[in-house]
Amino acid sequence: MTTTKKAGVLGATGSVGQKFILLLAEHPDFELYKLGASSRSAGRSYAKAVKWRQTATIPQxxxxxxxxxxxxxxxxxxxxxxxxxxxxxxxxxxxEFKESGLVVISNAKNYRRAPDVPLVVPLINSSHLDVVARRVKQEKKQGFIICNSNCSTAGLVVPLGALIAKFGDISDVTVTTLQAISGAGFSPGVLGFDILDNVIPYISGEEEKLEWETKKILGSIAEDDSFALRSNMTVSAQCNRVAVSDGHLECVSIKFATPNKPSVEEVKQALRDYVCESQKLGCPSAPKQCIYVLEEDDRPQPRLDRNRDNGYAISVGRVREDPVFDFKFIVLSHNTVIGAAGSGILIAETLFKKGLL
Amino acid sequence: MTTTKKAGVLGATGSVGQKFILLLAEHPDFELYKLGASSRSAGRSYAKAVKWRQTATIPQxxxxxxxxxxxxxxxxxxxxxxxxxxxxxxxxxxxEFKESGLVVISNAKNYRRAPDVPLVVPLINSSHLDVVARRVKQEKKQGFIICNSNCSTAGLVVPLGALIAKFGDISDVTVTTLQAISGAGFSPGVLGFDILDNVIPYISGEEEKLEWETKKILGSIAEDDSFALRSNMTVSAQCNRVAVSDGHLECVSIKFATPNKPSVEEVKQALRDYVCESQKLGCPSAPKQCIYVLEEDDRPQPRLDRNRDNGYAISVGRVREDPVFDFKFIVLSHNTVIGAAGSGILIAETLFKKGLL
Amino acid sequence: MTTTKKAGVLGATGSVGQKFILLLAEHPDFELYKLGASSRSAGRSYAKAVKWRQTATIPQxxxxxxxxxxxxxxxxxxxxxxxxxxxxxxxxxxxEFKESGLVVISNAKNYRRAPDVPLVVPLINSSHLDVVARRVKQEKKQGFIICNSNCSTAGLVVPLGALIAKFGDISDVTVTTLQAISGAGFSPGVLGFDILDNVIPYISGEEEKLEWETKKILGSIAEDDSFALRSNMTVSAQCNRVAVSDGHLECVSIKFATPNKPSVEEVKQALRDYVCESQKLGCPSAPKQCIYVLEEDDRPQPRLDRNRDNGYAISVGRVREDPVFDFKFIVLSHNTVIGAAGSGILIAETLFKKGLL
Amino acid sequence: MTTTKKAGVLGATGSVGQKFILLLAEHPDFELYKLGASSRSAGRSYAKAVKWRQTATIPQxxxxxxxxxxxxxxxxxxxxxxxxxxxxxxxxxxxEFKESGLVVISNAKNYRRAPDVPLVVPLINSSHLDVVARRVKQEKKQGFIICNSNCSTAGLVVPLGALIAKFGDISDVTVTTLQAISGAGFSPGVLGFDILDNVIPYISGEEEKLEWETKKILGSIAEDDSFALRSNMTVSAQCNRVAVSDGHLECVSIKFATPNKPSVEEVKQALRDYVCESQKLGCPSAPKQCIYVLEEDDRPQPRLDRNRDNGYAISVGRVREDPVFDFKFIVLSHNTVIGAAGSGILIAETLFKKGLL
Incomplete structure (x- = not known):
């Protein structure tokens, strides 16, 4: 008796699709079953259709x-x-997939702002999946879409959410990102000539996503099961592309709403202590440690720390007081794992553990 | 009759020294006269002593x-x-040089915090040289030291100073830097293995310099001719090293102290209109335009914009409103020209034009 | 009375087109007169149509x-x-341009193998332009096409030609290239994700071009004014793309056909002494020195040496004996100047000096 | 009853030392027992003494x-x-270690040329360890030194040795390398400013090592158990440093001594079929496949292929005829695994399997 679930991948030859395939290849819960791509690729074996760009070889x-x-x-x-x-x-x-009764977990931005679609970074707001659970309970075999967040959002919301859970509201967040080029995909992606010996201080639409999605993810579920933005928090983002293959680094400053500020040591302890639902459920891809708090002056670094717990963990470093805000620190997340395909996988694992697939 | 002044360079084989030599090589006011280095190099011709790393060949x-x-x-x-x-x-x-009656223009950090030493970014506070003028007037042929700022400070203070001059006090500044590796010099400098496919989110002492020097440079001259820090402005910095050869990019957010905020368009116009003293004096290295305000979404970029006006101009881009502060924008400056050796040259030109050499 | 010639540029928004425009902008002989691009760009000002990627700003x-x-x-x-x-x-x-009586100097590969089209690297075989001169003499105002070589070929043929001129036939050449990414253009060009922390050991069609074009360029003019390949020389090429913006480096081994081999010192002297026709004619873009022979162990290097004489000179280094062949050395050339647009400009200058425009 | 052997590491804080520690950390045969470094580090815990630069975290x-x-x-x-x-x-x-009766497996170059010291790339000449076996047999508990090869040598000798074993003598080899910066270690290593947007076409002593070591490794054992160089093969090397973190790529041309040349297909098959002794012995780190022959035009690439079989396998690609020699192809090897520390580990595993430890 097999208990694995059949998994399909749309956009299988692209950047995110390749990562989905890697993460699903030897997955205990899911079986790679269908691969979809453009009509140009359809009909060919995956090995022939894809321009494979991963450091691991194509899974058998x-x-x-x-x-x-x-x-x-x-x-x-x-x-x-x-x-x-x-x-x-x-x-x-x-x-079309949703209307055909299929469960779609999407990395695309299209439905992230839909009021009835959960926007989930599974390390911090898997509780938003309860809306789906309630709907499924009402009507079996109904299709739905769940979105994972933009890649730069995924890194930011985890420490923010952990700190809000412990210390209460955060009123102001300023974040400057240094984002990896894999985040731009392969078509067209970032030209080598444009990024070598350079920084591109702009990513189309990224700052808006980071400012808005953070408020939905850290927001609440309204009585009608729609998602309400976190209204008492303001986020200001500046986004840059740097010559890094994988791993988004973010320089963050935060201000708590409460007059009783925690100490630097309390902030670090709260981040270290944070445990997410996918860990509690025993999801196979859940990180061992949700947030690693690094003590070295010069860490986290993308090349050295992006693969902690296979890219599913968040690293935070340089937690210190901020003369303008309350605290500043840096966050590193693997943009194609927890920032993209990996978030999708972890959402699916959570649904599976909850009996929703 | 020659009117050129004899120039010496200390640390002539190092990163900043090489740049001084390039900038002085065909200078109309200065003649390359003495080169100083460690005892290991002394006695050898410069061509033999130096490991030349500039893209221009060693000047004749x-x-x-x-x-x-x-x-x-x-x-x-x-x-x-x-x-x-x-x-x-x-x-x-x-x-020792100062006490021997010599005029020293220094890129080193040692005397920047001395209350009687001017810390000058010549595009913004050449007025601080007046202190020297008064001292020289009192006693001929006295030695003195003038410091140029830290490289990341030079880019920040110019737009800040221009905006304060036009719109009044700025109360809060948050800045995240993406700094070039040339700023670390050559010995030991930044290891290729450490920076390739990576960001190093820490530069020893840099954030403190950026936060402190900005207040001295934008501060005032006290009655006793000492320098007073700008006390009503708070600066918070996060400094990163990125894989760029030359050119520091800085993501800045500012808040004006006044309730009457200018518009984005007024901010840009004020930056464009700003003219510095070295331009008015006709210093040969003064930029044609002190601050270039770029309108393209994705500019300035280090590789494309660092050499504007031979690296003596500052580029500002993406001026826009900030949901947390008032405005945010990015600043690019050439860290080894206006951020180091070039500042020294422009200080010397200013002294020369004022008859202080 | 103006004596400048009216110049048009086809493909003006692309990589090579942008370089043509930079090189023509303040040219003493040519006036930028017409810019052609795809129908998508037609009708727009050049500043609006182009995604400018050069370090110098767009010429006025x-x-x-x-x-x-x-x-x-x-x-x-x-x-x-x-x-x-x-x-x-x-x-x-x-x-179509040629048949309309226009003079076309092309960087494209399409007509390089046509027996009646000169394939010219102006530093070494401008004598091939004599064929054009004879044709023009026969019939005024006839159109013709002249091709410049592939970028990696341009660097190789100059020292080879200089050595053949001095010491006679070379029978065997082995060359491994380390080529800059600008050579791939911008559309699609080389993806940053593919070249960061990597080498791509293949460039489609490049090895064939390098092996074949070298023989045409160093070949002779037959009696019927067609071009005859140099038949007694064999070339073997291996081509790689590396993370360099501009500048192709080539590791070359050569074997002379003659039993009387020159010494290493004689080889270096022959390279240093070599003077090309464009220098003799006083072409404004001709290099001061055609081939720079560098003596430092670790030179030439792309970043440090590619811009010698504005990218119109060739640098050779590490000339030494080869245990398998006779000599080995490295060659550096600026792939978008003498390896592309600059070759075209120098061909045009040569035609102009000879009264053929 | 434990059967693991106690392992010491000298130079434990350096580049190669860190890699030894990673490879030994969870090794089935060896136990990390002693770490040696300079007197500056002695007395401190390893975690405090080392500036750790690996992508995996320090082993517990x-x-x-x-x-x-x-x-x-x-x-x-x-x-x-x-x-x-x-x-x-x-x-x-x-x-001193050898004279104290210790078994030293060294990555240093000092004893590689000693006639009585085996120079071993375990994928190709582990038979040279037989000399040690005979000596140990004669006198129990005697100390000895075994050297692994220079990093660029390790990649070259494996396909050469496999082809010689199958098709007989190779008379001429020309090789141009594109070497990773990790090969230079960390102190001083390669400066980021020197390698960014650049190639350094020189590595001190490297070409001599590559040309000489290849002949010792592919040479034979003389009657007196000294090592005889392969005298009928000439190697010419050109070595370059490129902006790659790990993985040496080598462009190779070879000429067989025999008149009966194999076909391209036979060459590829011989490489694929090659099996080394460490595979037969079941050494835990032995690669699954000794030489991977890749068929894609643009492979192997350092970033994509360096980690095949954990960096213990060699990748060969683009096998094709050479118009000057017989064949040309490219070789990729992981310079800090099979090119350095990993070779040492595999030598030790082989000694262990043979009962020589």
Whole structure:
């Protein structure tokens, strides 16, 4: 008796799709079952269709799968479908999948702002999945979409959420990001000539996403099961692209709303002590430690720390007082794991543990 | 009749020293006259003593100069001495030079905090040189030290100063830097293995310098001709090293003290309109435009914009409102020109134009 | 009375086109007159149509020019047209221009192998332009195409040609290249994610070009004015892309056909002594020194030496005996100047000096 | 009953030492027992003494070990000592260890040319260890030194040796390397400012090592158990440093001595079929496949292929005919695993399997 669930991947040849495939290849809960890509790739074996750019070799379980078009009829047997589609096509395709009763976990931005779609970073707001649970309870086999967040948002919200849980409201957040080029995908991605010996101080739409998504993720569920933004917190973001392959670094300053400020040591302890639901549920990809608090002056660093707990953990360093705000610190997260495909996987594992798949 | 002044360079084989030599090589006001370095290099021709790392070839006027030790007796004929010494030796040597009646313009950090030493970014506070003028007037041929600022400070203070001049006090500044590796010099400098595919989110002492020096440079001259810090402005800095050869990028947020805030357009116009004293004096190295305000979303960029006006101009981009503060923008400055050796040159040109050399 | 010639640029928004525009902007012989690009760009000012990626700012003389489509009728007033077109469109367009009586100097590969088209690296085989001279003499105002070489070829043929001229036939050449990413252009160019912390040991078609073009450039003019390949020389190439913005480095081993081998010192002297025709003619862009022979162990280096004589000179270093062949050495050339647009400019200057424009 | 052997590491805080520690941390045969470093580090815990630069975190088994000085008396209980010492101190220290009866496996160059010291790349000439076996048989508990090769040598000799074994003598080899910066170690290592946007076409002593060591490794054992160089093969090397963290790429051309040349397909098959002794012995670190022959045009690439079989395998690609020689191909090897520390580990595993430890 097999208990694994059948998984499909949309946009399987792209940057996020390749990562989904790597993470699903030897997964205990999921079986790589269907791979969807553009009509140009459809009909070819995955090994032939893909320009593979990962440091691990293509998983055996993927090479011989024949790529299909991204139509719900092709994925009807899937228990869960992971979408790494580009936003220019994700809107229509994911909608069709949902309406066909499929469960779509999407990395695309298209439905993140929909009031009835959970926007989930599983290390911090898996409670938002309760909305789905209630809906599923009402009507079996209904399709739905769950979005994971933008890559730079995923790193920020985890320490913010952990600190709010411990010390109460944060009124102001200023964040400057130094983001890896893998976040831009491969098509067109970031040109080598543009990033070598350079910084690109702009990522289209990124600052808006980071400022807005943070408020939805750290927001609450309204009585009608829609998602309410966290209204008493203001976020200001400046986003940069740097010559790093993987790993987003973020320089953060925060101000608590309460007059009783914790000490630096209390802030660090709260981050260290934080445990997320996927850890408690025993999800196979859950990090051993949700937030690593590093004490060395010059850590975390993208190259050295991005792979902690296989990229599912967040690293925080240089926690110190801020002369303008209350505290400043840096956050590092693996943008293609917990910042993208890995978040999707961990959402699916959580759904599975809760009996929602 | 020659009117050029004799220039010496201390630490001539190092990173800053090499840049001084490049900038002085065909200078209309200064003649490369004496080169000082460690006893290991003394006695050798400059071409033999130096491990030259600049993209321009070694200037003819430097190659055959014989390197001497950094003793005042060797530099007694110099009208001005530029110091690119490391801080571990700069303290004693610069003191000896000053006490021997020499004019020292230093890139080292040792005397920046001395209450009687001007700390000057010539694009913004050349007025601080008036203190020197008054002292020279009192006693001919007296030695003195003038310091240029830390490299990351130079970029920040220019737009801040221009905005204060136009709109009044700024109460809060938050700045995150993305700094080039040339700023670390060559010995030991930043290891390639440490910076490739990486960010180092820490530069020893840098944040303290940036937060403190900004207040001295934008401060005032007290009645006793000592320098008073700007007390009503708080600065919070986070400093990072990125894989860029030259050019420091800084993401800045500011809050004005006044309730009457200018508009984004007024801020940009004030930056564009700003003219510094070295421009008015006709200093040969003064930038054509002190602050370039770029309108493209993704500019300034280090590789594309660092060399504007030969590295003597500051570039500002992405001026926009800040949901937490009033405004945010990015600043780019060439860290080894206006952020180091070039500032020294421009200070010397200003002194020369004012008859103080 | 103006004596400047009207210049057109095809593919003006691309990588090579941008370089043509920079090199023509303040040219004493040529006036930037027409800019051609795809229909998507046509009708817009150049400043609006282009995504400018050069370290120098867009020349004033180009910004306000209105981009036109690449049709001969638009360029009929041009004395010379420089083509930076991609090879997928260059074939038809350049043919139409030639048939309309226009002089086309092309960086595209399409006509390099045509037996009646000169393939010219102006530092070494400008004598091949004599064929054009004879044709022009026969029939006034006839159109023709001249090709500059592939970028990696340009660096190799100059020292080879200089040594053949001095010491006679070379029978065998082995060359391994380390090529800059600017050589791949911008569309799609080399992805940052692919080249960061990496080498790509393959450039499509490059080895064949390097092996074949070298023989045409160093070949002779047959009696019927067609070009004959140098048949007694074999070239073997291995081509790699490395994380360098500009500047191709090539590791070369050569074997002379003659039993009387020169010494290392004689080889170096022959390279130093070599003077090309564009130098003799006084072409404004001709290098001061055609081949710089560097004596330091670790030179030439792309970042430090690519801009010698504005990128029009070749640097050779590490000339030494080879235990398998006779000699080995390294060659550095600026791939977008003498390896592309600059070669075109120098060809045009040579034609102009010879009265062929 | 434990059967693990006690392992010491000399130079434990350096680049190679850190790698030894990583590879030994959870090794089935060896137990991390003693760590030696300079007197500056001695007496401190390893975690405090080291500036750790690896992407994996410091192994638990190393953190609390107290670093000792590199004296034989400290290591007298060790069954095997791995030396990652710098060559300026390795000579004396390794000699003292050997004379104290210790088994030293060294990454330093000092004894590689000693006629009685085996120079071993365990994937290709572990048979050279037989000399040690015979000596040990004669006299129990005698000390000896075994050297692993220079990093660039390790990649080259494996395919060469495999082809010689199958097809007979190779007369000529030309190799151009593109070497990673980790090969230079950390002190001083390669400066970021020197390698960013650059190639350094020189590595001191490297070409001589590559040309000479290849002949010793592929040479034979003389009757007196000294090592005889392979005299009928000539190697010419050109060595470059590129902006890659780990992984040496080598462009190789070879000429067989025999008139009966194999085909390209036969060459590839011989490489694929090659099996080394450490595989047959079941050494725990032996690669699954000794030589991977890649068929894609653009592979192997350092970032994508360096970690095949944990860095113990060699990758070969682009096998094709060479117009000057017989064949050309590229070789990729992980310079700090099979090119350094990993070779030492595999030598020790082989000794262990043969009962020589």
């Amino acid at each position: 379980s993927a090479t011989e799968l024949v790529v299909v078009e991204c139509k719900a009829s092709e994925f009807v047997d899937c228990d869960v479908v992971f979408s790494g589609l580009d936003s220019d096509v994700a809107g229509d395709i994911e909608k | 006027s430097a190659t055959e100069l014989v390197v001497v030790e950094c003793k005042a007796s060797e530099f007694v004929d110099c009208d001005v001495v530029f110091s690119g010494l490391d801080s571990d030796v700069a303290g004693d040597i610069e003191k | 003389s180009a910004t306000e020019l209105v981009v036109v489509e690449c049709k001969a009728s638009e360029f009929v007033d041009c004395d010379v047209v420089f083509s930076g077109l991609d090879s997928d469109v260059a074939g038809d367009i350049e043919k | 088994s190393a953190t609390e070990l107290v670093v000792v000085e590199c004296k034989a008396s400290e290591f007298v209980d060790c069954d095997v000592v791995f030396s990652g010492l710098d060559s300026d101190v390795a000579g004396d220290i390794e000699k």
